[in-house]
Amino acid sequence: QSALTQPPSASGSPGQSVTISCTGTSGDVGGYNFVSWYQQYPGKAPKLMIYEVSKRPSGVPDRFSGSKSGNTASLTVSGLQAEDEADYYCSSYAGGNNLVVFGGGTKLTVL
Amino acid sequence: EVQVLESGGGLVQPGGSLRLSCAASGFIFSSYAMGWVRQAPGKGLEWVSGIRGSGDGTYFADSVKGRYTISRDNSRNTLYLEMNSLRAEDTAVYYCARSNGASSWRYFDQWGRGTLVSVSS
Numbered sequence: 001q002s003a004l005t006q007p008p009s010a011s012g013s014p015g016q017s018v019t020i021s022c023t024g025t026s027g028d029v030g031g032y033n034f035v036s037w038y039q040q041y042p043g044k045a046p047k048l049m050i051y052e053v054s055k056r057p058s059g060v061p062d063r064f065s066g067s068k069s070g071n072t073a074s075l076t077v078s079g080l081q082a083e084d085e086a087d088y089y090c091s092s093y094a095g096g097n098n099l100v101v102f103g104g105g106t107k108l109t110v111l
Numbered sequence: 112e113v114q115v116l117e118s119g120g121g122l123v124q125p126g127g128s129l130r131l132s133c134a135a136s137g138f139i140f141s142s143y144a145m146g147w148v149r150q151a152p153g154k155g156l157e158w159v160s161g162i163r164g165s166g167d168g169t170y171f172a173d174s175v176k177g178r179y180t181i182s183r184d185n186s187r188n189t190l191y192l193e194m195n196s197l198r199a200e201d202t203a204v205y206y207c208a209r210s211n212g213a214s215s216w217r218y219f220d221q222w223g224r225g226t227l228v229s230v231s232s
Binding site: 034036038040044045046047048051052057089091093097098099100101102103104105 | 146148155156157158161170171172173176206211216217218219220222223224225
C-alpha cells in the first residue's frame with residue numbers, strides 16, 4: 001500500500017480539464033510544501049512535471065498546474081491533449097528515515 | 112547534457128546479492144544528493160534509498176533497511192546500490208535519480224532509464 005493515495009484512473013476528452021488528487025498526512029503532504037508530480041509513459045523513466053507544489057520545470061507546458069490544501073495535493077491538466085495520456089505519480093518529502101513517499105499512481109486516459 | 116545511466120541489473124536467486132551502478136555526467140556530481148527509486152512490474156514508484164552529495168548521510172526505506180547499502184564515488188561520478196539477501200519482492204526496475212540539492216529531497220529532476228532486477232529461482 002502506497003503512502004500517498006491517488007485515484008487509480010482519471011479521464012477526459014481533448015480540450016477538457018482533469019484534476020488528479022493526492023492525499024497524504026500532516027507528516028508528508030500537509031507538513032511540507034515539497035509535493036512533486038511525475039509523468040511516466042509505459043516503459044519509460046518518470047519525468048518531473050511539477051515541484052514544490054506548483055512550480056513547473058522549464059519545458060513543461062503551462063497546461064499543467066499544481067496546488068495543495070491541507071493534506072491533499074492536486075495536479076490539474078488543462079486543455080487535454082492526446083500526448084497527456086500517461087501515468088502520473090505524486091510524491092512528497094516525508095522527513096525522518098523514509099525521506100520520500102510516492103502515491104500509487106493515476107492512469108490518465110484521453111478519451 | 113545532464114545524464115544518469117544505470118547498470119548492473121540481472122537475474123539473481125533469492126538470498127543472493129547484486130550491485131547496481133549509476134554513472135552521472137553533465138553536472139557537478141558532488142553537489143547533488145542522489146537516490147534510487149524502484150518500480151515492481153505493473154506497480155507504482157517506491158523510494159528505496161538516498162545519499163547526500165558529500166556521501167555523509169544515507170537513508171533507506173524500511174523495506175530494504177539492513178539489506179541494502181548505498182554509496183557514491185564522487186571522483187568517478189558514480190552512485191552504487193549494494194543489494195543483499197534479495198527477495199522475490201525486490202524484483203523491479205531500479206531507477207537512479209538526481210535530487211534537487213546536495214542535501215535536499217524536495218524532488219528528483221533527472222532520472223535514468225532504469226535497470227531491471229529479477230529475483231527468482
